[in-house]
Amino acid sequence: MMVEGRIMERISKMLGGRELAEITEEMSWRDLSALLLHIMEMKAGKLTPLDIIKNYTDNRLCLPNPVPQRNLLEIDSLIYSLLPDRFEDVELSPVSAVGSNCALTKISPKVVLETIRSVEVNADPTTALAIECARLKKQDPDIGDVHLATSHRSLRLQLFSDESGFKPHFRSFCLASSGKNKGRGNFAGESITKHLEIWLRFLLESQRFYYRPTEITVAISNINIMEHLAAEGLVDKFEVMRRTQDRNFHPFEQYGIDLPEISESLEIPANQKPGIEYELKRLKLLEEKEIKKLRFAWPEVRFCYDLARCAGIGYYRGFCFKITAENRAGTIYPLADGGSCDWMEQLLCDKKERLLVSGFGTQLYASNF
Numbered sequence: 001m002m003v004e005g006r007i008m009e010r011i012s013k014m015l016g017g018r019e020l021a022e023i024t025e026e027m028s029w030r031d032l033s034a035l036l037l038h039i040m041e042m043k044a045g046k047l048t049p050l051d052i053i054k055n056y057t058d059n060r061l062c063l064p065n066p067v068p069q070r071n072l073l074e075i076d077s078l079i080y081s082l083l084p085d086r087f088e089d090v091e092l093s094p095v096s097a098v099g100s101n102c103a104l105t106k107i108s109p110k111v112v113l114e115t116i117r118s119v120e121v122n123a124d125p126t127t128a129l130a131i132e133c134a135r136l137k138k139q140d141p142d143i144g145d146v147h148l149a150t151s152h153r154s155l156r157l158q159l160f161s162d163e164s165g166f167k168p169h170f171r172s173f174c175l176a177s178s179g180k181n182k183g184r185g186n187f188a189g190e191s192i193t194k195h196l197e198i199w200l201r202f203l204l205e206s207q208r209f210y211y212r213p214t215e216i217t218v219a220i221s222n223i224n225i226m227e228h229l230a231a232e233g234l235v236d237k238f239e240v241m242r243r244t245q246d247r248n249f250h251p252f253e254q255y256g257i258d259l260p261e262i263s264e265s266l267e268i269p270a271n272q273k274p275g276i277e278y279e280l281k282r283l284k285l286l287e288e289k290e291i292k293k294l295r296f297a298w299p300e301v302r303f304c305y306d307l308a309r310c311a312g313i314g315y316y317r318g319f320c321f322k323i324t325a326e327n328r329a330g331t332i333y334p335l336a337d338g339g340s341c342d343w344m345e346q347l348l349c350d351k352k353e354r355l356l357v358s359g360f361g362t363q364l365y366a367s368n369f
Contacts, residue, residue: 032116033117065171067363067366072362072363075365075366079151079173079198079362082198082201083149084198087148088146089150092125092132095121096131101123104347107315111158112157121155122154123155125154127343129174129175130355133344137178146178147175147176147177148175149173151172152171152174153171154170154171154172155169171362172359175195175198175338175358176355177357178354179191188340190290191340191354195358199336200294200298200301206365211369212327213325213327213365215324215326216300216324217303217324218322219305219309219321221319221321222283225276226251227313229251230313231275234255235251235257258271259307261308264305266280266305309322312337315339316339317339317340319340321358328369331368333369335360336358336360337358340356341355341356
């Protein structure tokens with residue numbers, strides 16, 4: 001941030017003291033793109049082949065990933081063979097409409113590679129699938145439920161440690177299920193079950209190709225619990241959002257919340273705030289109607305409830321899940337993540353719309369298992 005501030009200060013001086021934001025705010029997207037294209041054309045015209053090879057070598061965003069492509073294709077083929085017929089496969093564009101991620105998910109635009117042509121490099125296939133679901137529903141209001149699947153390479157700008165296994169650009173297999181509650185149905189709960197079945201079947205079937213995931217764990221959460229705690233002033237939402245990837249952060253312990261962080265049986269403690277008690281009861285109902293069936297079908301998998309989950313706050317709305325597994329070296333990796341979102345409500349201006357998205361890190365899996 002300090003480096004960015006110095007750069008912006010220097011640019012402001014070059015502009016005669018006027019703020020860059022003030023000038024660009026007055027410009028249309030078309031005029032801004034034309035100006036940036038002109039600047040890029042002038043600067044690119046001065047580059048030599050030696051400049052290009054140096055930039056390619058030094059720029060972490062340009063280098064190919066070390067995972068052999070045929071391994072990723074093998075994984076994709078296996079997942080596609082396991083998908084129910086209701087899923088339609090989609091080949092996404094490498095770019096999305098500008099603002100797609102930060103407008104829908106509140107992800108910082110600093111981690112998204114925006115271009116000078118009113119588009120951004122795809123940083124999250126699930127948002128792109130959601131937008132495609134919305135387009136299909138606008139095109140045909142009678143289409144009913146929509147289920148889409150894709151394997152896609154995404155790019156994000158944040159820095160990752162070598163230990164995390166994450167790379168600047170990565171491949172993942174993603175699903176999106178869009179629909180409405182029917183009768184007493186719970187679209188999000190039913191969709192979570194269907195998505196989890198696909199990912200668990202894949203983990204089992206992938207062992208035919210010498211992958212060895214062990215200690216498979218499915219952690220179910222309701223992100224609304226953390227939202228309620230923040231709204232009640234019982235936790236600091238800013239700190240929670242800042243430390244979502246900090247494994248040493250235990251918000252219930254730090255803020256004295258009378259709830260277990262991880263629960264196997266989901267017992268509801270007495271004297272909870274009404275909003276929190278309601279969200280816990282929703283999880284309990286999900287256990288009775290959906291998760292019990294998964295426990296019976298997958299006795300070798302551990303199912304638990306992560307009540308203190310904060311990763312995904314501002315992204316998910318309500319139910320969400322994470323699948324982790326241990327590799328041969330004894331390292332545990334997060335492999336799949338998914339949950340309910342309000343993006344279809346926003347895109348279609350319809351509060352009855354529901355959306356469940358999930359993604360599996362196929363590149364991470366191929367690299368480490």
